[in-house]
Amino acid sequence: MARLWRYGGRWALVYLGLMTAAPAQAAGPLIWALGDSLTAGYGLPPADGFTNRLQAALRQAGVPATVRNGGITGDTSAQGRARLLWGLRGLGVKPDLVILELGANDMLRGMPPSQTAANLDAIMAELKRRRIRVLIAGMRAAPNMGPAYARGFDPIYPRLAKRYGARLYPFFLDGVAADIALLQADGMHPNAKGVSIIIHRILPSVRAALRP
Template sequence: MLCAAIVASDAMAAPRAPLVWAFGDSLVAGYGLPPAQGFTAQLQAALRRSGVAATVRNGGVAGDTASQARARLAWGLRGLKVKPDLVIVELGANDMLRGLPAAQAQANLDAVLAELRRRQIPVLLMGMRAAPNLGADYVRGFEAMYPALARKYRVPLYPFFLDGVAGRRSLIQADGLHPNAAGVQVIVRRSIGAVRRALGA
């Protein structure tokens, strides 16, 4: 009985594996890919290979603007059942593709980051670039919001989610927008260091 009690006590004292929630749009949702080839699955596998026994949950919804994501943030966090150790925030691409005002996207991203800070949840902010055909003023305003928000909330910024993938046809699906499985592998390989640092791992 004593041995059983000691084993049970040790099990209860064992630290919980880190929980990472990727909160974003189709880029983290894994649009057009089998579940095992999407961003969250590949990131989880890469973290575990590197010795970080993290679980990465998929909080991506295809088509979401920053406003739509803001509206579902609270119930998404409730659905996790436990407080995540890190939230990866990847939003803004759909605002940009629809030509929505950059100031509007920034206000909604600001609200997301403010709520996560209120809950004392660490964040890794993923940046996005704007299509040049939207005009120089839009591009400047849109791309400037990510470092501005990172400074305001003192969170780490990964400057461009599609770094190493954008513009490379071999890494993009036929729609010309979303990474294929090989493209996701590049994203994970390039961003895993930022994820690990944000986790303190």
């Protein structure tokens, strides 16, 4: 069952199961992936999306985690910031970890890196205030954006990780970007094989971020 939810002047389809308070915390850790199309699983069957694959990989590794999908295709850092609070409320319980994966759409639209940095900083500050651990999944500027843009954009993620004492995964598409065998026809989003590479590479960082 789903309902249209309005935020930031936009409508988004939200599954009511994510907006209903759970009676109790799950036996294992709860992870919320707050992001855009890369965490939403754009163009893929649900079973092949990032969050489902990450949950399966964690459980196979002996970590009984639940991974909730907080990705919305097309979201910028500003839109992610706008839905942060109701997204946290929708989980019903405080997550043990938030994977923050935003900024790619800012870059693709040529938004000033200072705006992206300010939005991500606000998200990080709120999560720290709530004592929620964060794994920042970084992004890098596409080559066509030029070196000047990259100098302003790329350092955002390591700088915020250092400021807030968060764990950093430097580049979400590491090992996948620019490899047509691992991307969908649009040349931007990973296919099922690409998601497998992402999961394999990010899994140690997720496990480390879950440790006390």
